[in-house]
Every structure is written in structure tokens, then in C-alpha cells.
Amino acid sequence: MSVLIVGSTALDSIKTPKAENPRLLGGSASHAAVAASFFGPVRLVGVVGKDFPQRYIRLYKRHGIDLRGLQVLPGKTFHWSGEYEANMNHRRTLKTELGVFETFSPTLPPAYQASPFVLLANIAPTLQYHVLEQMQRPKFVAADTMDLWLNVALPDLLKLVERLDAFVLNDSEAEQLTGEDNLLAALKKIHRLGPKYVVIKKGSHGSVLSGPKGLFICPAYPLHKVVDPTGAGDSFVGGMMGYLAASKGPVEAHIRRAMVYGSAVASYCCEGFGLQRTTRTTRAQIDGRVRELERLARF
Amino acid sequence: MSVLIVGSTALDSIKTPKAENPRLLGGSASHAAVAASFFGPVRLVGVVGKDFPQRYIRLYKRHGIDLRGLQVLPGKTFHWSGEYEANMNHRRTLKTELGVFETFSPTLPPAYQASPFVLLANIAPTLQYHVLEQMQRPKFVAADTMDLWLNVALPDLLKLVERLDAFVLNDSEAEQLTGEDNLLAALKKIHRLGPKYVVIKKGSHGSVLSGPKGLFICPAYPLHKVVDPTGAGDSFVGGMMGYLAASKGPVEAHIRRAMVYGSAVASYCCEGFGLQRTTRTTRAQIDGRVRELERLARF
Numbered sequence: 001m002s003v004l005i006v007g008s009t010a011l012d013s014i015k016t017p018k019a020e021n022p023r024l025l026g027g028s029a030s031h032a033a034v035a036a037s038f039f040g041p042v043r044l045v046g047v048v049g050k051d052f053p054q055r056y057i058r059l060y061k062r063h064g065i066d067l068r069g070l071q072v073l074p075g076k077t078f079h080w081s082g083e084y085e086a087n088m089n090h091r092r093t094l095k096t097e098l099g100v101f102e103t104f105s106p107t108l109p110p111a112y113q114a115s116p117f118v119l120l121a122n123i124a125p126t127l128q129y130h131v132l133e134q135m136q137r138p139k140f141v142a143a144d145t146m147d148l149w150l151n152v153a154l155p156d157l158l159k160l161v162e163r164l165d166a167f168v169l170n171d172s173e174a175e176q177l178t179g180e181d182n183l184l185a186a187l188k189k190i191h192r193l194g195p196k197y198v199v200i201k202k203g204s205h206g207s208v209l210s211g212p213k214g215l216f217i218c219p220a221y222p223l224h225k226v227v228d229p230t231g232a233g234d235s236f237v238g239g240m241m242g243y244l245a246a247s248k249g250p251v252e253a254h255i256r257r258a259m260v261y262g263s264a265v266a267s268y269c270c271e272g273f274g275l276q277r278t279t280r281t282t283r284a285q286i287d288g289r290v291r292e293l294e295r296l297a298r299f
Numbered sequence: 300m301s302v303l304i305v306g307s308t309a310l311d312s313i314k315t316p317k318a319e320n321p322r323l324l325g326g327s328a329s330h331a332a333v334a335a336s337f338f339g340p341v342r343l344v345g346v347v348g349k350d351f352p353q354r355y356i357r358l359y360k361r362h363g364i365d366l367r368g369l370q371v372l373p374g375k376t377f378h379w380s381g382e383y384e385a386n387m388n389h390r391r392t393l394k395t396e397l398g399v400f401e402t403f404s405p406t407l408p409p410a411y412q413a414s415p416f417v418l419l420a421n422i423a424p425t426l427q428y429h430v431l432e433q434m435q436r437p438k439f440v441a442a443d444t445m446d447l448w449l450n451v452a453l454p455d456l457l458k459l460v461e462r463l464d465a466f467v468l469n470d471s472e473a474e475q476l477t478g479e480d481n482l483l484a485a486l487k488k489i490h491r492l493g494p495k496y497v498v499i500k501k502g503s504h505g506s507v508l509s510g511p512k513g514l515f516i517c518p519a520y521p522l523h524k525v526v527d528p529t530g531a532g533d534s535f536v537g538g539m540m541g542y543l544a545a546s547k548g549p550v551e552a553h554i555r556r557a558m559v560y561g562s563a564v565a566s567y568c569c570e571g572f573g574l575q576r577t578t579r580t581t582r583a584q585i586d587g588r589v590r591e592l593e594r595l596a597r598f
Binding site: 086087089181182183184185202204205206208214215216217218219222223224225226256257259260294295296297298299 | 385386388480481482483484501503504505507513514515516517518521522523524525555556558559593594595596597598
């Protein structure tokens with residue numbers, strides 16, 4: 001089944017101690033859509049400016065991503081510049097130019113409205129909500145977020161969270177949102193906001209799922225070298241939703257494995273700048289890392 | 300089979316934002332020995348002063364711990380005072396009084412010298428080495444350490460590490476020792492120092508084993524409340540070595556499960572001050588948490 005993905009579609013200029021890469025394809029929706037594309041059909045909702053390079057359109061198309069929901073508007077594409085420190089754990093935003101995102105209000109193509117799986121990748125919660133309002137009884141809706149929205153748009157975020165099946169956030173955001181540094185206490189409070197499933201991302205420490213069948217501790221794939229972690233969280237949730245949409249039967253039966261697949265795709269994301277490594281990977285390689293994760297977690 | 304454990308035997312005065320507990324039974328060897336005692340016979344090597352409370356001797360005995368290697372010397376028992384911040388992740392040493400440890404040089408009772416499993420729990424590496432020198436061809440030797448010894452006794456520590464089967468340390472110590480913030484790079488350098496097995500402790504994020512059969516990602520048991528994490532790392536390695544010593548056949552076949560058992564015992568340690576919760580647990584409860592960890596890690 002199809003997964004509809006809305007989020008940011010951006011150009012990222014990323015600086016690390018070893019390299020500088022201007023105007024890479026980036027944004028939460030780009031990372032999530034490419035990650036999901038390894039498992040089945042993906043529908044993208046986003047906006048770019050007239051300056052958006054044609055080679056990135058071709059990249060989306062190579063991944064079979066349906067672009068009827070990608071608007072091209074007069075103006076500039078959303079542009080983010082950031083810099084990583086040597087250990088890749090700290091990054092600093094140098095510049096954020098919203099461009100065409102400043103006035104963007106997505107209207108779904110009619111063909112998208114019945115998509116069974118919806119991923120509201122990281123973007124302003126009002127936009128996520130606006131997309132959700134246009135959907136016709138989706139089977140499963142997940143949303144990701146970032147600390148920015150906790151700081152500047154908390155009421156909007158809470159209104160959205162109420163309607164989600166799954167809410168995905170990282171451990172520091174969970175602590176910020178709930179005031180609880182204990183993971184179980186934080187999870188309990190987040191479930192009370194609405195979602196049946198809560199997924200906490202912990203970077204290289206993996207992730208944790210909380211749902212009706214209890215907790216699941218999902219390992220991260222150990223990497224020899226992290227080149228650029230930008231988009232790893234988006235790739236994780238994109239891979240997870242792509243795998244779920246491609247699986248038959250109830251979500252409950254597949255969600256743990258979907259997270260492991262998300263981990264595997266996210267590991268490829270970290271091994272190159274922007275989407276450079278992810279786009280070169282294959283479903284067979286991803287399956288290989290999932291098998292390795294099985295071996296790593298077995299006891 | 301028996302496990303011989305050497306390390307510190309101490310009185311701990313522990314302050315948290317909610318409570319103050321003076322003169323608890325503490326020390327790496329106390330935590331490790333009690334943790335190991337759930338699985339089989341334990342031989343303790345340590346030293347206490349004349350002020351050491353008889354109730355703590357009774358506690359060791361209730362756990363069936365062989366005390367022929369525990370010296371009682373004129374003077375004061377090693378006393379550590381520490382304070383935790385609200386989130387339990389930061390602790391501050393208020394006072395360290397070495398007492399009888401200042402001049403301690405352990406001489407093993409003859410009956411101990413052929414112990415097949417040896418745990419050199421955290422203590423000065425020269426003392427760990429001195430114990431190892433008195434052993435007759437042990438089957439498996441593991442050692443734990445702490446940042447203090449990396450700072451003040453690195454050459455002694457390196458001399459010891461060369462002779463270990465397993466070296467256990469936490470993630471920040473691994474980075475300090477190797478200069479590598481990447482886990483796999485750090486592991487590679489630590490293996491080059493000698494040990495066949497390296498175990499990296501990551502607190503609430505679990506632990507990682509590196510050995511001839513590759514990596515193992517071991518989950519931590521998620522807790523609703525951490526009362527006092529003092530001794531959790533010692534309990535982990537004590538539980539691990541106790542389980543290994545009690546298992547038949549090659550270490551390789553049991554070491555993953557041994558770590559999961561160590562995680563389970565360590566979780567009990569965190570739920571009370573000092574050893575208060577650990578001493579009240581049972582093998583059946585520990586087995587229960589191991590089964591829960593199986594469910595939490597399955598996909």
C-alpha cells in the first residue's frame with residue numbers, strides 16, 4: 001500500500017570539520033521518502049522554488065516517488081545551513097531561509113487523499129495538521145517533530161498529537177515535552193496525549209517503542225564512521241513507515257521489524273553527506289543489515 | 300564453579316536530593332559479590348577495618364559468600380561519600396577516606412588460588428595485578444576499572460589489561476583510553492591491548508560486547524524509578540561473572556546471556572540505596588527480568 005509523506009523539501013549546506021557540501025538535497029520529507037521508497041510506493045507532499053535543481057527531481061523519480069504533490073512555486077527553495085563539530089554529536093544551525101515554505105499550505109491531489117499510511121515528517125505542526133485534515137480515514141498516521149516546534153508551536157503540536165496513531169520524537173524532546181527524565185514516566189505522559197504508539201529515538205543508542213504490547217528496545221546499527229548524521233531520524237521514520245505500508249495485516253504484527261528496517265536505512269544515511277549514500281543503497285543491502293542486527297541482538 | 304572476586308569493600312555515604320544514607324555497605328567487590336551470589340559460590344578478597352559493622356558480615360554470609368579472603372585490619376574501613384543530582388546522571392565525590400586500603404596488599408588463601416573464574420572488580424590496577432599473579436591458571440579473568448585509574452595509574456592498568464580475557468569499562472572511559480569517540484574504533488584499539496572480549500557499559504542505554512563472534516548489543520532493563528545507581532556497574536559485571544562461572548561449557552556459548560543476567564541484577568541495584576534492594580531479590584525474580592528482556596528485545 002502507498003505511504004503519503006509530507007515534510008520539508010530543502011537544500012542543505014552542511015559543514016563538517018573535514019568537508020563542506022553546499023546545496024545538497026535535504027529536508028525531512030526528502031530523507032523519509034527516499035528511505036520509504038525501498039519498500040513500496042511513496043507519495044510526496046512538499047514545496048520547492050524555481051531554483052530547485054532538476055537533478056533532484058530526477059533523483060526522486062529514480063526512487064519511484066510520486067511527485068504530483070510536490071508544488072514548484074516562484075521563489076527560493078527552503079535552504080538550511082549547518083555545521084557539525086568533530087564528534088558529530090553537536091550541530092549548529094548557521095542559517096535558515098524559509099523561501100517558498102513561508103507561505104506554503106499544502107493541498108493534496110485528490111488521488112492522495114485515500115492513502116492508507118501517512119507520515120507527517122518534521123515540519124510545522126499546523127502544516128502536518130492541515131494535511132491530516134484532507135485525508136480520508138487513513139489506516140495509520142505517524143508524525144515526527146523537532147525541539148523547535150516544542151518551543152514555538154506547542155499548542156499546535158498537542159492538537160496534532162491527539163489524532164496520531166504513532167508519535168515519534170527523540171529522547172531529549174520527550175524530556176522537554178513531559179518534564180520527565182525517566183523514559184517510562186515520559187512515555188506514560190505522552191500516551192496520555194493520545195497516541196497508541198510512541199517511538200523514542202536515541203541516536204546511536206537505538207530507539208524504543210511503547211505500544212499496547214509493551215516496550216520494544218530497537219538496536220541501532222553500529223557504524224565504523226559517521227560522515228553526516230543529517231536526516232538519520234527522518235530516514236529511520238521513513239524506512240519504518242515504508243516497511244509498515246508494504247506489510248500485510250495489522251500494524252501491531254510488523255511495527256518492531258519496521259523499526260529495525262528504519263534503523264538499517266538510517267545507518268546508510270549517516271555514511272554519506274545528505275542523501276548521497278542512501279540513494280546508492282539497495283533493498284538487498286538493507287536486508288543484509290537487518291540480518292546483522294538480528295545477530296547482534298540475539299541471546 | 301567458583302568465582303573469585305577482588306575489589307573494594309567500603310562504607311558508602313550517599314546523598315540524593317530526596318534522602319541521605321550514611322555508612323551503607325558498598326564497594327565494587329561487595330556489589331559484585333552479592334550480584335554473583337545468585338548464581339553460585341563466590342570467594343571474596345578485600346579488607347575492612349575494625350569499625351566494619353557485624354551486620355554487613357552477616358549480609359555477606361547470608362549470600363553464602365566465602366569470607367576467608369576478607370581481612371579485618373586495625374584501622375578504619377574505606378569510606379566514600381558522594382552526592383547525586385536530581386537526574387542521577389551526575390554524581391560528585393564529597394570525600395574519599397582510604398583507611399585500611401592505604402596499605403592493603405591482598406594475599407590469597409591457598410584454597411582460593413585455583414578459582415577458575417576471576418573478577419578483578421574496580422580497585423587500583425596494581426592490586427588487581429597482584430591478585431592475578433597469585434592465581435593458578437584461571438579459566439577466565441575479567442577486570443572492571445574506573446576513570447580514576449586511567450588518570451593516575453595508566454601504565455599499571457595497561458600491564459593488567461594485557462593479561463585479561465575480558466576488559467569491562469564504560470563508554471566515556473573507552474573514549475578516554477583510546478581517543479576514539481566511535482565505538483567500533485575504540486573497541487578495535489582496546490582489543491589490541493590484549494583482551495579477547497571487551498564489554499562497554501552504557502548505563503541506561505545497555506552494554507555492548509565485542510568478541511571473536513562479533514558484537515552483541517545487550518539491552519538495559521527499563522526502570523520506573525532509579526533510587527541510587529551506585530554499584531550498578533559492579534552488579535552488572537558481578538552478575539555476568541557469577542552466571543558464567545555457573546554455566547557449563549565454553550564461555551563463548553554463555554557470555555551474551557551472562558550479560559543479560561548482569562543487566563537484570565544491575566536493575567535491582569538501582570532500585571534501592573546501596574545493596575538494600577539487591578539483597579532482597581531472588582534468583583526467580585532475576586529470571587523474571589531476563590524473560591522480560593527477551594520479550595523487549597525480540598523482533
